[in-house]
Amino acid sequence: MAATSPPGTGLLKGLGVTVKHLFRRPSTLMYPYERDDLAPRTRGVIALMDENCTVCMLCARECPDWCIYIESHKETVPPAKEGGRARTRNVLDRFAIDFSLCMYCGICVEVCPFDALWWSPEFEYSEYNMEGLLHEMEKLREWADTVPAPPPLDDGAQPPAEVADAIEKAEKERELAEAKAAEQAQAEEQGADAGGGAPAAAKAAEPKVEAGQIDQETYDQLIAEGKSERMARSKAKAAYVKKEKARLKAEADAAGGDEAAEQAAAPKPAEVHVEAGQIDQETYDQLIAEGKTERMARAKAKAAYVKKEKARLRAEAEGQAEGGDAAASADAAASDDSEQASDGGAQAAADAPAQEARKLGDVQVEGAGEIDQEVYDQLIAEGKNERIARSKAKAAWVKKRKQEQLDQEGDA
Amino acid sequence: MMASLTHATTTVAQTVSLFDGFDGFVLPVILKLVFVLAAFFVLPLVGGYLEHKVMGRMQHRRGPVEAGPFGSLQLVADGIKFIQKEDLIPSAADRWVFAIAPGVALVPAMLVFLVIPFGPGVFALDFELGLFYALAAISVSVLGVLMGGWASANKFSLIGGLRAGAQLVAYELPLIIAAITVAVQAGTLSLVGIVESQATFQLFGTGINVWFVFPQIVGFAIFFVAAMAELSRPPFDMPIGDSELVFGYMTEYTGIKYAMYMLTEYAGMISMSALMVVLYLGGWQLLPGVPLPGCEAGGGLFDCSPTGIALGVAITIAKIMALVFLMVWARVAYPRLREDQLQRVCWLVLVPLSLANLAVVTIAKVVF
Amino acid sequence: MTGHDVIFVLVGLLTASAAILTVTSKNLVHAALFLAVTLAGVAGVFLTLAADFLALVQLLVYVGAVAVLFLFGLMLTRAPIGREALDNQKRGLAIAVSGGLFVLLSTLIIGAVGSGALGETSVAEVAGPRIEDIGIATFAEWVLPFEVLSMLLLAALIGAIVLARPESGESGEEAEVTRIEMGDAPSSEGPQPLPDGSAPELTSGQGTEGSS
Numbered sequence: 001m002a003a004t005s006p007p008g009t010g011l012l013k014g015l016g017v018t019v020k021h022l023f024r025r026p027s028t029l030m031y032p033y034e035r036d037d038l039a040p041r042t043r044g045v046i047a048l049m050d051e052n053c054t055v056c057m058l059c060a061r062e063c064p065d066w067c068i069y070i071e072s073h074k075e076t077v078p079p080a081k082e083g084g085r086a087r088t089r090n091v092l093d094r095f096a097i098d099f100s101l102c103m104y105c106g107i108c109v110e111v112c113p114f115d116a117l118w119w120s121p122e123f124e125y126s127e128y129n130m131e132g133l134l135h136e137m138e139k140l141r142e143w144a145d146t147v148p149a150p151p152p153l154d155d156g157a158q159p160p161a162e163v164a165d166a167i168e169k170a171e172k173e174r175e176l177a178e179a180k181a182a183e184q185a186q187a188e189e190q191g192a193d194a195g196g197g198a199p200a201a202a203k204a205a206e207p208k209v210e211a212g213q214i215d216q217e218t219y220d221q222l223i224a225e226g227k228s229e230r231m232a233r234s235k236a237k238a239a240y241v242k243k244e245k246a247r248l249k250a251e252a253d254a255a256g257g258d259e260a261a262e263q264a265a266a267p268k269p270a271e272v273h274v275e276a277g278q279i280d281q282e283t284y285d286q287l288i289a290e291g292k293t294e295r296m297a298r299a300k301a302k303a304a305y306v307k308k309e310k311a312r313l314r315a316e317a318e319g320q321a322e323g324g325d326a327a328a329s330a331d332a333a334a335s336d337d338s339e340q341a342s343d344g345g346a347q348a349a350a351d352a353p354a355q356e357a358r359k360l361g362d363v364q365v366e367g368a369g370e371i372d373q374e375v376y377d378q379l380i381a382e383g384k385n386e387r388i389a390r391s392k393a394k395a396a397w398v399k400k401r402k403q404e405q406l407d408q409e410g411d412a
Numbered sequence: 413m414m415a416s417l418t419h420a421t422t423t424v425a426q427t428v429s430l431f432d433g434f435d436g437f438v439l440p441v442i443l444k445l446v447f448v449l450a451a452f453f454v455l456p457l458v459g460g461y462l463e464h465k466v467m468g469r470m471q472h473r474r475g476p477v478e479a480g481p482f483g484s485l486q487l488v489a490d491g492i493k494f495i496q497k498e499d500l501i502p503s504a505a506d507r508w509v510f511a512i513a514p515g516v517a518l519v520p521a522m523l524v525f526l527v528i529p530f531g532p533g534v535f536a537l538d539f540e541l542g543l544f545y546a547l548a549a550i551s552v553s554v555l556g557v558l559m560g561g562w563a564s565a566n567k568f569s570l571i572g573g574l575r576a577g578a579q580l581v582a583y584e585l586p587l588i589i590a591a592i593t594v595a596v597q598a599g600t601l602s603l604v605g606i607v608e609s610q611a612t613f614q615l616f617g618t619g620i621n622v623w624f625v626f627p628q629i630v631g632f633a634i635f636f637v638a639a640m641a642e643l644s645r646p647p648f649d650m651p652i653g654d655s656e657l658v659f660g661y662m663t664e665y666t667g668i669k670y671a672m673y674m675l676t677e678y679a680g681m682i683s684m685s686a687l688m689v690v691l692y693l694g695g696w697q698l699l700p701g702v703p704l705p706g707c708e709a710g711g712g713l714f715d716c717s718p719t720g721i722a723l724g725v726a727i728t729i730a731k732i733m734a735l736v737f738l739m740v741w742a743r744v745a746y747p748r749l750r751e752d753q754l755q756r757v758c759w760l761v762l763v764p765l766s767l768a769n770l771a772v773v774t775i776a777k778v779v780f
Numbered sequence: 781m782t783g784h785d786v787i788f789v790l791v792g793l794l795t796a797s798a799a800i801l802t803v804t805s806k807n808l809v810h811a812a813l814f815l816a817v818t819l820a821g822v823a824g825v826f827l828t829l830a831a832d833f834l835a836l837v838q839l840l841v842y843v844g845a846v847a848v849l850f851l852f853g854l855m856l857t858r859a860p861i862g863r864e865a866l867d868n869q870k871r872g873l874a875i876a877v878s879g880g881l882f883v884l885l886s887t888l889i890i891g892a893v894g895s896g897a898l899g900e901t902s903v904a905e906v907a908g909p910r911i912e913d914i915g916i917a918t919f920a921e922w923v924l925p926f927e928v929l930s931m932l933l934l935a936a937l938i939g940a941i942v943l944a945r946p947e948s949g950e951s952g953e954e955a956e957v958t959r960i961e962m963g964d965a966p967s968s969e970g971p972q973p974l975p976d977g978s979a980p981e982l983t984s985g986q987g988t989e990g991s992s
Contacts, residue, residue: 011745015745018741021470022470026473544833551845554844554848558848558855559813561855570855574852
């Protein structure tokens with residue numbers, strides 16, 4: 001008790017507080033007669049949009065209380081196109097949630113990949129019997145209609161990723177259409193101007209062209225025709241871009257042919273990593289000689305270098321695969337080495353091929369039930385127990401078979 | 413029987429109860445019994461309703477709203493519910509003691525109502541030892557609490573019973589001393605006599621008529637605090653101590669027996685408040701020195717017309733409910749004391765203070 | 781036989797049977813409860829004999845305080861919870877002591893009052909004294925014995941406190957041990973001077989809270 005306040009002040013203060021509250025409005029909500037505005041994400045009940053459900057069973061498996069019951073059957077869907085493959089599809093027969101077990105953790109809603117489960121703010125579903133709390137699909141579907149729209153985002157918040165994507169896509173399409181329309185209009189105008197103006201496609205997304213330069217020829221012509229300087233410049237610019245694009249496209253077509261061929265030859269070109277940052281000097285010189293700007297030439301040369309290098313590496317890899325040189329592909333070998341070390345089997349060490357880089361998993365091997373007798377015997381001799389030896393031997397056999405297959409391919 | 417004895421044995425002209433105005437012996441007795449029972453069963457419910465509502469409003473709630481108009485029949489509904497509930501007796505409990513304990517607590521609380529004057533002539537009995545009788549009856553209630561606490565065969569109940577025993581015996585002392593002080597000042601132990609003496613009491617010969625609460629404000633405070641402790645009302649509810657002892661001596665009680673304990677508590681609230689009204693607040697007087705309208709014939713206290721009687725009863729009950737409100741207010745405002753603080757407050761503060769108060773009043777009485 | 785007689789006999793029978801149950805009961809708490817009934821019955825007997833003040837004193841002091849303290853002490857120390865029995869087998873000694881007491885008291889009372897005083901007045905004529913008369917008799921005529929008795933009780937009270945105090949041990953060492961076992965000593969509850977010698981601030985004023 002502070003020395004300043006006489007004894008009993010605290011007691012009176014307490015009485016003062018309570019009596020002050022006696023005359024405040026009670027904050028009671030007279031529930032059955034009036035209802036509160038529930039928060040948009042109220043966890044009232046779990047609703048089901050059964051048309052979204054694919055019977056993936058994720059919800060039922062994740063449910064900590066095991067209170068979700070799902071039954072389904074498979075149906076064959078006829079092929080969409082003539083000669084296509086018939087598909088099977090899961091059809092939901094029963095989806096029930098036992099709300100006497102449910103603890104409203106919301107994991108099922110969280111985990112549903114197809115937005116079939118939702119939180120509904122509906123909460124008046126009490127029952128006189130516990131059995132009555134087991135609600136079937138129909139009831140859950142009814143609740144799905146009560147799910148409110150999500151609350152609006154805060155000002156300045158980023159839109160959800162999928163929405164942003166959709167907007168971007170729509171925007172792009174719109175721009176493309178505009179550009180096309182502009183091009184057409186330009187073409188018509190050009191016709192009227194007797195080949196004067198060049199169509200503008202400045203905003204075309206690809207191929208990218210360095211803007212800022214003008215087509216001197218067009219410019220001169222336009223000036224001679226008596227156009228204003230500004231107009232002439234912009235038209236010349238557009239003409240330059242157009243020309244450049246046409247040229248690039250032609251180039252790309254030519255290169256594309258090569259690339260397609262190369263891709264056909266190589267199973268997985270993406271696997272080959274090439275150190276970037278170097279340029280193909282030959283390409284560079286040539287482009288400079290052609291009168292390209294320094295930057296453009298450098299970029300093209302770089303791309304050419306990468307392309308060449310990839311091709312070279314692939315050729316090399318194939319060559320090495322035939323030779324059985326394990327050290328050829330560093331990253332692939334490293335992962336394989338660790339596997340071997342843990343195996344403890346000497347056998348597999350010889351099997352560290354470059355083909356590992358091309359993913360042994362890509363190669364299908366049939367007959368997984370067989371074992372490599374040699375590895376098996378060796379492991380048993382080393383004192384491993386029967387089960388481990390068997391599984392390792394099996395793995396060794398599969399690896400061997402894969403190796404053989406890859407070798408054959410390489411030979412071919 | 414007691415009435416006849418006291419009337420036969422005392423020579424002082426006692427004020428007569430309204431019910432003695434009827435002829436014969438049986439009819440007045442029946443009427444008195446009905447009156448006492450009605451007061452015992454109705455007033456605690458009114459007090460309980462007041463507590464529900466006041467507590468609710470102080471906590472930003474509404475209190476009961478559904479049962480009856482404005483929820484006024486909530487406690488009646490509670491009572492019906494308690495009667496319907498299964499009457500459980502723990503298998504390890506001492507069946508007989510467990511069963512009769514609530515009755516042992518309830519009956520003395522009911523007997524107190526016998527002597528409380530609710531208005532001019534509105535009492536069952538006015539005898540010479542009224543105050544002493546009320547205090548003696550209140551003191552017996554402890555026994556029921558101790559019995560219930562022990563018989564439940566439950567450690568929480570036992571500790572609750574023990575706490576109740578220690579608390580009730582301790583706080584009886586300042587309560588009785590404060591009451592005795594009033595009796596000394598009034599010169600009588602009769603409750604009606606005390607009311608009467610307050611109507612004529614003059615403050616130190618100045619001619620100003622006051623109630624005893626003014627010269628004895630310390631005694632009133634002691635009596636009020638001790639009464640709350642006697643009733644185990646918060647902040648003195650350690651015997652129940654629901655955060656530590658489950659529900660103290662009532663832990664094992666359900667149904668009608670539990671209701672009996674609760675009725676004891678609420679009836680105790682009413683009877684203690686009524687005693688305070690009689691001892692300190694001038695009984696059924698409207699204001700100090702103002703004769704009750706309709707009672708002019710009897711000096712503003714007795715021989716009232718029916719309206720005067722009704723007004724007197726209304727005033728008494730209003731005063732009782734005001735005190736009940738104070739108790740509820742204290743309950744909402746203050747947290748529960750610790751057990752040692754409780755005993756400390758009693759033995760180191762209230763008992764010395766009440767003794768000093770008694771000494772001062774006695775000396776003043778002799779001097780003036 | 782008047783109504784008074786009937787009630788007197790009934791109350792007497794109740795009191796006597798409760799007294800017998802008190803000494804024969806195997807359960808200590810039951811015995812204490814029967815004792816409370818006996819004491820209340822005695823109060824009833826006083827009431828039927830028109831001694832209502834004495835009856836109320838009996839009720840207030842013996843039932844409301846002594847019996848409660850008995851029960852309280854039993855529960856605090858060794859009362860078995862529930863139905864278990866707790867009994868000793870010293871019946872013979874108890875009979876001898878109580879019989880001796882009975883003989884002593886009855887001879888004393890008969891000697892003091894005189895056998896002729898009994899049975900002469902009818903019940904209807906018995907009138908208890910007024911409370912004022914009792915008060916005047918106690919504090920005027922018999923004030924000396926009253927004060928002697930109160931001094932005796934005070935001495936007993938102080939003796940009990942001295943016995944119960946933890947410092948009652950002969951050596952200071954023993955008292956110290958007791959203090960540790962009790963949790964906190966009375967002396968440690970007051971404000972202790974701080975190490976720098978200044979008086980500490982009181983954080984809670986238990987003493988003043990109740991007095992407002």
